[in-house]
Amino acid sequence: MYRILLTRVLSRTDAETVHHLTIRLLRILALLPLVKQILHGWLAPRDEALRVQAFGVHFPSPFGLAAGFDKNAECVEPLAALGFGHVEVGTITAHAQPGNARPRLFRLIGDRAIINRMGFNNNGATAAAKRLRKPRSLPVVVGVNIGKTKVVPEDEAARDYVTSARTLAPLADYLVVNVSSPNTPGLRDLQAVELLRPLLTQVKAVAGRTPLLVKIAPDLADEDVDEVAQLAVELGLAGIIATNTTISRKNVSSTEQGGLSGRPLKERSLEVLRRLHAKVGDRLTLVSVGGVESVDDVWERLLAGATLVQGYTGLIYAGPLWPSRMNRQLSRRLRRHGYTSIAQVIGRVD
Template identity: 70%
Template sequence: MYRLMFSQVLRRFDAEAVHHLTIRTLGVISRVRPVKRAVYRRLAPSDPALRVSAFGVHFPTPFGLAAGFDKNAVCFEALSAFGFGHVEVGTVTAHAQPGNARPRLFRLPAHRAVINRMGFNNEGAARVARRLARVRGVPSIVGVNIGKTKVVPESEAVADYVASAKRLAGLADYLVVNVSSPNTPGLRDLQAVELLRPLLTAVREVTEGQPRRTPLLVKIAPDLADEDVDAVADLALELGLDGIIATNTTIAREGVPTSQPGGLSGRPLKARSLEVLRRLRARVGDRVTLISVGGVENVDDVWERLLAGATLVQAYTAMVYEGPLWASRINRALARRVRRHGHASIQEVIGKTAPARAEFTG
C-alpha cells in the first residue's frame, strides 16, 4: 500500500516537505499516549530471540534508526513504537542553526538512494535536552548524535562539542560524536587522529562524569582511506571508546549519474559500508561495539552485517521507500531467520563469519 502511495503521490512532492509532514504526524502520535501505546503493543519488537546487549544497554532488537530523521527529538517515542529497537536523534549542535539553503534533500528512486546537504539544521542542544527529559510513555532507547556548530571555527570545535555533551549526555542511552558529515565545512578534517584524540578525550570526560556513565561512540565516513579507518579503530581502543558507527553518507558518486552535491545514502553505499565494517571488525575484534549503517534495506542486509561483526544495525534511507511498517517487518523476518538457523538468540549470530584479527592482511 505504502509503495503504491509513494510511487503515485509522495514522490511528486518536495522531499523535505514530505519529511516534515511525516515528523509532525509522528510527533502527534508521540504526544497522544493511548495511540502511542496501541501502536507499541502492535508493532514494537517483543521476541526474546532478538534481544541484544551493547555497552551495557539492553536492546529489544539490533535494528535501529540512524541519525538524521528525528533531528530534534520530536518523535522518537513513536518511532520506537513502530518497531525500531533504538532511535538515534540529531545531529544536534550546541547552538540552533537553520542549516544550508533549500532545496537540500533529493530522492533518487531508481537507485533507492537519497542525497542530502541539510547542514545540521536543528533547534540546538538546550531545546533537544528539554524534550529528552520528559517522561516517556513507551520504552525507548535513544542515542544522541552531536556535531559542530557551523559558525564555530575548528580551533573552538572541542569546546563546542563539550557544550553539547554537557547538556545531552545525561539524557542519552549513548552519545555519538559525529565528525563525518560532508555538509559542514571542515568537519571531516576532525577525523584525523591528531585532531580526533583531544576531541574525544574532552567529550569522554563529560560522559564519564555523569551519575550513570554514558557510552561514547564516534561516527566515521565511508570515504576514509583504509589506513585512516585503521587509525580511528586504534584510537578507539586506545581511548576505551564504547563503539564506532560505520558509516555516514558518502561524497562518492560511483554508479549514480548525478553531480548533485551533498551526502549520498542508500543502496549505492551498501558495498563500502560493509567493507568498512569488516575492516573495523578485523582490527578491533569484539573489544569495541560496531554499529553498521549504510545501504541497509532488508533482512538480508541486517543479517549480513550481524554476521560480519556488527552488534547493532541502523538504517534510514530505505524507510523513505518502504514506509512506517518497515521496521516491524524487518524484526519479524529477523526472528524467523534466527530460529531457522538454529540459534536461540541474535547474540549468537554476531561476528559468526568475521575473521580473527590475526587473519587480517589489510
C-alpha cells in the same frame, strides 16, 4: 499501498516538505498515549531472541533508526512504537542553526538512494534536552548524535562538542560524536587522529558514564579507518558507527552535492565494517549503517561483526511498517538457522 503512495504522490512533492509533514504526524501521534500503546503492542519487537546488550545497554532488537530523521528529538516514542529497537536523534549542535539553503534533500528513486546537504539544521542542544527530559510512556533506547556548530572555527571544535555533551549526555543511553558529515565545511578534517584524539578525550571526560561512540565516513582511506579504530580502543570508547553518507557518486544518476545514502553505499559500508571487526574484534561495539534495506542486509552485518544495525533511507522507500517487518523476518531467520539469540550470530563470518 505505500509503494503506490510513494510513486504517485510523495515522489512528486518536495522531499523536505514530506519529511516535515511526517515529523508533524509523528508529533501528533506522540500526544495520543492510547494509540501509541496499541501501535507499540502491535509493531514493537517482542521476541526475546532479538534482545541484545551493547555497552551495558539492553536493546529489544539490534535494528534501529539512524541519526538524521529525528533531528530535534521530537518523536522518539512514536518511532519506537513503529518497531525500531533504538532511535538515534540528531545531529544536534550546541547552538541552533538553520542549516544549508533549500533545496537540500533529493530522492534518487531509481537508485534507492537519497542525497542530502542539510547542514545540521536543528534547534540546538538546549531545546533537544528539554524534550528528552519529558517523561515517556513507552520504553525506548535513545542515542544522541552531536556535531559541530557551523560558525565555530576548527580550533574551537572540541569546546563546541563538549558544550553539547555536557547538556545531552546525561539524557542519552549513548552519545555519538559525528565528525563525518560532508555538509559542514571542515568537519571531516576532524577525523584525522591528531585532531580527533583531543576532541574525543575532552568529550569522553564530560560524558561520564554515558557510552561514547564516534561516527566515521565511508570515504576514509583504509589506513585511516585502522587509525580511528586503534584510537577508539586506546581511549576506551564504547564503539564506532560505520558509516555516514558518502560523497562518491559511483553508479548513481545524480551529481547533486551532499551526502549520498541508501543502496549505493551498501558495498563500502560493509567493507568498512569488516575492516573494523578485523582490527578491533569484540573490544568495541560496532554499529553498521549504510545501504541497509532488507533482513539479508541486517543478517550480513551481524555476521560481519556488527552488534547493532541502523537504517534510514530504507524507511523512506519501504514505509512505516518497515522496522516491524524487519524484526519479524529477523526472528524467523534466527529460528531457521537454529540460533536462540542475536549474540550467537554476531561476528561469525568476517
